[in-house]
Amino acid sequence: MxxxxxxxxxxxxxxxxxxxxxxxxxxxxxxxxxFGILFLGSRQEDYKNIKYKLPENLTYFKxxxxxxxxxxKKYRKSYSCKGNPEIFMSLFEENIKDYDNFLNPDFxxxxxxxxxxxxxxxxxxxxxxxYQKRGYNLHFSDFFWTIRNVLTPLWYIFNEIDDVFNxxxxxxxxxxxxxxxLLGASIKQKMNIPFIxxxxxxxxxxxxxxxxxxKWIKEFPMFYNYYDLDPLKRVWTDFFTNLGKISxxxxxxxxxxxxxxxxxxxxxxxxxxxxxxxxNGIDVNMLASLRKDSIPKRIAFLGRVVKIKDVKTLIKxxxxxxxxxxxxxxWIVGPEDEEPDYAKExxxxxxxxxxxxxxxxxxxxxxxxxxxxxxxxxxTSISEGMPMVILESFAAGIPFVATDxxxxxxxxxxxxNEEDIAIGPAGFVTKVGDASALAESYYKxxxxxxxxxxxxxxxxERVERFYTxxxxxxxxxxxxxxxxxxxxxxxxxx
Amino acid sequence: MAGIGFQLxxxxxxxxxxxxxxxxxxxxxxxxxxxxxxxxxxFVFSKIALVMGGNKKVVYDLNIYIxxxxxxxxxxxxxxxxxxxxxxxxxxxxxxxxxxxPNYFGALFIxxxxxxxxxxxxxxxxxxxxxxxxxxxxxITVAISSCVFLSSALLTGLKSFRYxxxxxxxxxxxxxxxxxxxxxxxxxxxxxxxxxxNMLFLMLSYKIFKEYYSDSLFRFDFLKKPNKRILIFxxxxxxxxxxxxxxxxxxxEETSKKVIxxxxxxxxxxxxxxxxxxxxxxxxxxxxxxxxxEFFEYYDLYYSAVRxxxxxxxxxxxxxxxxxxxxxxxxxxxxxxxxxxxxxxxxQDKLFLxxxxxxxxxxxxxxxxxxxxxxxxxxxxxxxxxSYFDLMKNLLKISIVFFLAxxxxxxxxxxxxxxxxGYGLFFAGAISSLYAIYLLRRFLDEINYYTFVxxxxx
Numbered sequence: 015m016x017x018x019x020x021x022x023x024x025x026x027x028x029x030x031x032x033x034x035x036x037x038x039x040x041x042x043x044x045x046x047x048x049f050g051i052l053f054l055g056s057r058q059e060d061y062k063n064i065k066y067k068l069p070e071n072l073t074y075f076k077x078x079x080x081x082x083x084x085x086x087k088k089y090r091k092s093y094s095c096k097g098n099p100e101i102f103m104s105l106f107e108e109n110i111k112d113y114d115n116f117l118n119p120d121f122x123x124x125x126x127x128x129x130x131x132x133x134x135x136x137x138x139x140x141x142x143x144x145y146q147k148r149g150y151n152l153h154f155s156d157f158f159w160t161i162r163n164v165l166t167p168l169w170y171i172f173n174e175i176d177d178v179f180n181x182x183x184x185x186x187x188x189x190x191x192x193x194x195x196l197l198g199a200s201i202k203q204k205m206n207i208p209f210i211x212x213x214x215x216x217x218x219x220x221x222x223x224x225x226x227x228x229k230w231i232k233e234f235p236m237f238y239n240y241y242d243l244d245p246l247k248r249v250w251t252d253f254f255t256n257l258g259k260i261s262x263x264x265x266x267x268x269x270x271x272x273x274x275x276x277x278x279x280x281x282x283x284x285x286x287x288x289x290x291x292x293x294n295g296i297d298v299n300m301l302a303s304l305r306k307d308s309i310p311k312r313i314a315f316l317g318r319v320v321k322i323k324d325v326k327t328l329i330k331x332x333x334x335x336x337x338x339x340x341x342x343x344x345w346i347v348g349p350e351d352e353e354p355d356y357a358k359e360x361x362x363x364x365x366x367x368x369x370x371x372x373x374x375x376x377x378x379x380x381x382x383x384x385x386x387x388x389x390x391x392x393x394t395s396i397s398e399g400m401p402m403v404i405l406e407s408f409a410a411g412i413p414f415v416a417t418d419x420x421x422x423x424x425x426x427x428x429x430x431n432e433e434d435i436a437i438g439p440a441g442f443v444t445k446v447g448d449a450s451a452l453a454e455s456y457y458k459x460x461x462x463x464x465x466x467x468x469x470x471x472x473x474x475e476r477v478e479r480f481y482t483x484x485x486x487x488x489x490x491x492x493x494x495x496x497x498x499x500x501x502x503x504x505x506x507x508x
Numbered sequence: 509m510a511g512i513g514f515q516l517x518x519x520x521x522x523x524x525x526x527x528x529x530x531x532x533x534x535x536x537x538x539x540x541x542x543x544x545x546x547x548x549x550x551f552v553f554s555k556i557a558l559v560m561g562g563n564k565k566v567v568y569d570l571n572i573y574i575x576x577x578x579x580x581x582x583x584x585x586x587x588x589x590x591x592x593x594x595x596x597x598x599x600x601x602x603x604x605x606x607x608x609x610p611n612y613f614g615a616l617f618i619x620x621x622x623x624x625x626x627x628x629x630x631x632x633x634x635x636x637x638x639x640x641x642x643x644x645x646x647x648i649t650v651a652i653s654s655c656v657f658l659s660s661a662l663l664t665g666l667k668s669f670r671y672x673x674x675x676x677x678x679x680x681x682x683x684x685x686x687x688x689x690x691x692x693x694x695x696x697x698x699x700x701x702x703x704x705x706n707m708l709f710l711m712l713s714y715k716i717f718k719e720y721y722s723d724s725l726f727r728f729d730f731l732k733k734p735n736k737r738i739l740i741f742x743x744x745x746x747x748x749x750x751x752x753x754x755x756x757x758x759x760x761e762e763t764s765k766k767v768i769x770x771x772x773x774x775x776x777x778x779x780x781x782x783x784x785x786x787x788x789x790x791x792x793x794x795x796x797x798x799x800x801x802e803f804f805e806y807y808d809l810y811y812s813a814v815r816x817x818x819x820x821x822x823x824x825x826x827x828x829x830x831x832x833x834x835x836x837x838x839x840x841x842x843x844x845x846x847x848x849x850x851x852x853x854x855x856q857d858k859l860f861l862x863x864x865x866x867x868x869x870x871x872x873x874x875x876x877x878x879x880x881x882x883x884x885x886x887x888x889x890x891x892x893x894x895s896y897f898d899l900m901k902n903l904l905k906i907s908i909v910f911f912l913a914x915x916x917x918x919x920x921x922x923x924x925x926x927x928x929x930g931y932g933l934f935f936a937g938a939i940s941s942l943y944a945i946y947l948l949r950r951f952l953d954e955i956n957y958y959t960f961v962x963x964x965x966x
Contacts (some may be wrong), residue, residue, distance in 0.1 A: 138960060146820065
C-alpha cells in the first residue's frame with residue numbers, strides 16, 4: 015500500500031539540491047503518509063551514494079535507469095513490429111494531439127518492441143522523413159542520435175514498470191514534467207488514480223538553457239555558417255514541450271511555485287482550473303533566532319558567481335553606492351569554481367573600482383554564520399525561479415533587494431493574494447541590469463531606519479503567514495486528501 | 509533542476525562508424541596476393557631448374573610438396589587470419605597498441621598447433637610409410653607456414669606491403685635457388701624449403717616487433733569478442749573453398765597419380781590451374797591499385813560525411829558516388845583481366861607450346877581454367893568489398909556457398925570425365941559471385957540504413 019508515489023527524475027535521494035530537499039521535506043513532515051519513490055536515473059554508475067537519511071514512512075523504492083544498456087543486452091532474434099512508425103512523428107510536431115499510445119506500456123512491448131525500435135527499417139526511415147519534413151540542414155548523424163536518444167528512455171521506463179502497476183498506489187505525484195511527467199500520466203491512466211504535477215522550474219524553459227549550454231552540440235568554427243545549430247535544439251524543445259503537454263492534460267492538479275510560473279504553464283497549454291500555486295516553505299523557527307535590532311551596514315549577495323547571476327551589475331551598483339555612503343561593505347557569498355573566468359573578471363572589476371577593501375569574496379558560508387553580520391541581502395540575477403534565499407532572509411528579519419525575475423516581485427512586494435499585498439513590501443524590486451536603481455534601493459534601506467523597520471516587520475509577517483514549511487505541507491496534505499476523495503479513496507489524515 | 513536530459517549529451521558519442529575497418533579490408537584484399545606470389549616464384553624457379561638440367565621428377569615432386577604445404581597452411585591459419593586481423597585493426601583504431609603483440613603470440617600459438625596437428629594427420633597419410641623424416645618436416649613446415657600467413661595478414665593490415673613482398677621474394681628466392689643447387693636431392697630440397705619458411709617468418713615477425721611494444725607475452729583477447737567469432741569460420745571455410753577442388757582432384761582415383769608415398773598429383777588439373785592462377789596477376793594488381801586509388805577515396809568520403817558533417821542530402825549524394833565507385837572497381841578489374849585473358853588465349857600456341865613447352869593436350873583445359881580463374885577473381889573482388897563494408901555475416905554466407913558449390917560441381921565434373929575438368933570451379937565462382945552481387949546490391953540499395961542502424965546485421 016503506497017499512499018503517494020513520487021517520481022523523482024534525477025533527484026531524490028541520490029542528488030542533493032532544491033527538488034530533493036523539497037521531496038525530503040514532504041516525506042519527513044507527513045509521518046502518517048506512506049510514500050514511495052520511483053527514481054529515474056540516467057545510468058547506474060552516475061549515482062553512487064544516497065544523500066539523505068531515508069525516512070521510515072518511505073516504504074517503497076524503485077530505481078529505473080533510462081540510459082543503461084544492461085536490460086537489453088540480449089537482443090531477441092525474433093520480434094515483430096506491428097505499428098506504423100509515423101505515429102512517432104506527432105511527438106516532434108508543434109501541437110501533439112493523439113498521444114494515448116505513448117502512455118500505454120503495451121505500445122512499447124507489443125507494437126514496437128525495443129529491438130524493433132532499434133533495428134526496424136521503417137523506424138529508420140521515419141527518422142529520415144522527420145528530418146526531411148522539417149527541412150533540416152544539419153549533420154544527419156547528430157540528428158539521428160538525438161532522436162534515438164530522446165526516445166530510447168521510453169522503452170527503458172515502460173519495460174521496467176510492470177511491478178509498479180502491481181502495487182496498490184493511491185496517488186502519483188511528479189515533481190517535474192519530462193519523462194517523469196509522462197510516466198505519471200501513464201500510471202494515472204492505467205491505474206485510474208489521481209495525478210499531481212508540481213513544477214519547480216519550467217522544464218522546457220530550463221531545458222532550453224541547458225541545450226544552449228550543452229557541450230556536445232559541437233562547435234564547427236569552419237562550418238559555422240553552413241550549420242544552423244538551432245534546429246537540433248528545436249527538436250529537443252518540441253519533444254519535451256510535448257511530453258509536458260501530455261502530463262498537463264492528464265494531471266488532476268498542476269502546481270507551480272508562484273504566479274509567473276502559473277502563467278507560463280497556462281500559456282503552454284495547462285487548463286487554468288487545474289493550476290494551483292503552492293509556494294515552497296522554509297523552517298522559519300530555525301532562522302527566527304537570528305533576528306536582530308541593529309542594522310549592520312553590510313550587503314550580502316548570496317549565490318554562485320556566474321554570468322546568469324549578473325555579479326558585475328552588483329559590483330557597479332556598489333560602486334555608485336560607495337560614492338554616497340563611505341561605511342558600507344559588500345560580501346559576495348558563493349562558490350567561484352563553476353565559471354572561473356567570469357569570477358576572475360568580477361575580481362578584476364572590483365580592483366579597477368578600487369573597492370578591494372569593501373567588496374569581499376567570502377566563498378561558501380552557512381547562512382547562520384552570515385545573517386548576523388548583514389543588514390541587507392540582494393540578488394541581481396538575469397533569471398530565477400523562486401529563490402529560497404529571499405524567504406530565508408525574511409525569516410531572519412532582513413529586507414531584500416532583487417531584480418524583477420521569477421518569483422522575486424511576488425515575494426518582496428506580495429502577490430500571492432489580496433491579503434499578501436496588504437502586508438506591504440519587504441524590500442525593493444528593480445529592473446534587470448539597472449545598477450543605479452539598485453544603488454538607490456540599497457541606500458534607501460540601509461540609511462532610513464523607519465523604512466528598514468517597516469520592511470523588516472513586513473518580511474517577517476509575510477514569511478510566517480505564507481511561506482512556512484507547515485503551510486506547504488498542509489497545502490499538499492489537503493491536495494492529496496481532496497483528490498483521493500474525489501477518486502473514492504479514504505482520507506489520509508485521521 | 510529535476511531532469512536527466514543533461515546526461516543525454518554524454519551518450520551521443522557512441523557513433524561507431526567503420527573507419528577502423530580500413531585496415532581489415534585492406535588486409536583481405538592483399539592477402540589474396542600472398543599465395544599467388546608463392547605459386548609464381550616456385551613455378552618460375554622450377555622452370556629454370558629444369559632448363560638447367562635438373563631432375564624432372566624431383567622438381568615436379570617438390571612443386572606438389574610445396575603446394576600441399578601452402579594449401580594446408582592457408583586452411584589452418586584461415587581460422588584466425590581474418591579474425592585476428594580484424595581484432596588488431598580495432599585495437600589500432602583504439603590506439604591500444606600494447607595489445608597487438610601479446611595477442612599476436614596467442615594467435616600464433618593456436619595457429620601453429622592447428623597447423624602442426626593437421627600437418628601430422630595429412631603427413632602421416634602421405635609419408636609415414638615412405639620416409640619418417642619427410643613426414644616430420646612436412647608437419648613442422650605446415651606449422652611454420654601457418655604462422656607466416658597469419659603474420660603477413662597482420663602486416664598487410666598495417667600496409668607494410670612492400671616489406672611483405674620483399675620478405676616473400678627473399679625467402680622464396682632462397683627456396684628457388686636451392687632448387688638449382690639440390691636439384692636431384694628431394695630431402696635436401698624439403699629441408700631448404702623448411703628453412704626458407706623459417707626465415708620468412710622471422711623477417712615478418714621482426715617487422716611486427718619493431719612496430720609495437722608489449723607488456724605481456726600471451727593474451728587471448730581476440731577470442732573474447734563474440735560478434736567477431738564468425739570470422740573464424742569465414743576464414744576457414746573461405747580457404748577450404750579455395751582448395752577443395754584441388755583436393756578432390758588429388759584424392760580421386762580417376763584423376764590422381766601417386767608421387768611420393770601417398771602424396772598424389774593430378775597433372776591434368778594442377779598444370780592448367782597453376783598457369784591460370786598465374787594469369788590472374790594483372791587482375792589482382794588492378795584490384796590493389798583501384799581499391800587504393802579510386803574506391804578508397806569515395807569510401808572515405810562517405811564515411812567521413814557520416815561521421816563528421818554530412819546532411820541527409822550529402823549522405824545520399826556520397827552514397828551514390830560510393831556505389832558508382834564499387835561498380836567501377838568491379839568493372840575495371842574484370843575488364844583488365846578479360847582483355848589479358850583474350851590475349852593469352854589468342855597467343856596460346858606461342859606462349860604455352862613454344863615458350864613453356866607444355867604439351868598440346870593441355871590447351872583446351874588451360875582455356876577453361878583461365879576463364880574459371882577469372883570468375884574466381886570476380887569472387888575475390890566481391891569478397892574484399894564485403895570485408896571493407898564489414899558485412900561479416902555475408903562474408904560467411906558467400907564463403908559457404910563458394911565452398912559447397914566448388915565441392916559439388918568439381919566432384920560432378922570429375923565423375924563426368926576429362927572433358928568437363930575445370931567447369932566445377934567455373935560454376936562455383938559464377939554462382940557464388942551472382943549470390944554475392946545479390947547481397948551487395950541489397951546492402952548498397954539501403955547503405956544509409958545499414959550504416960546507421962545495423963551494420964552487423966549483414
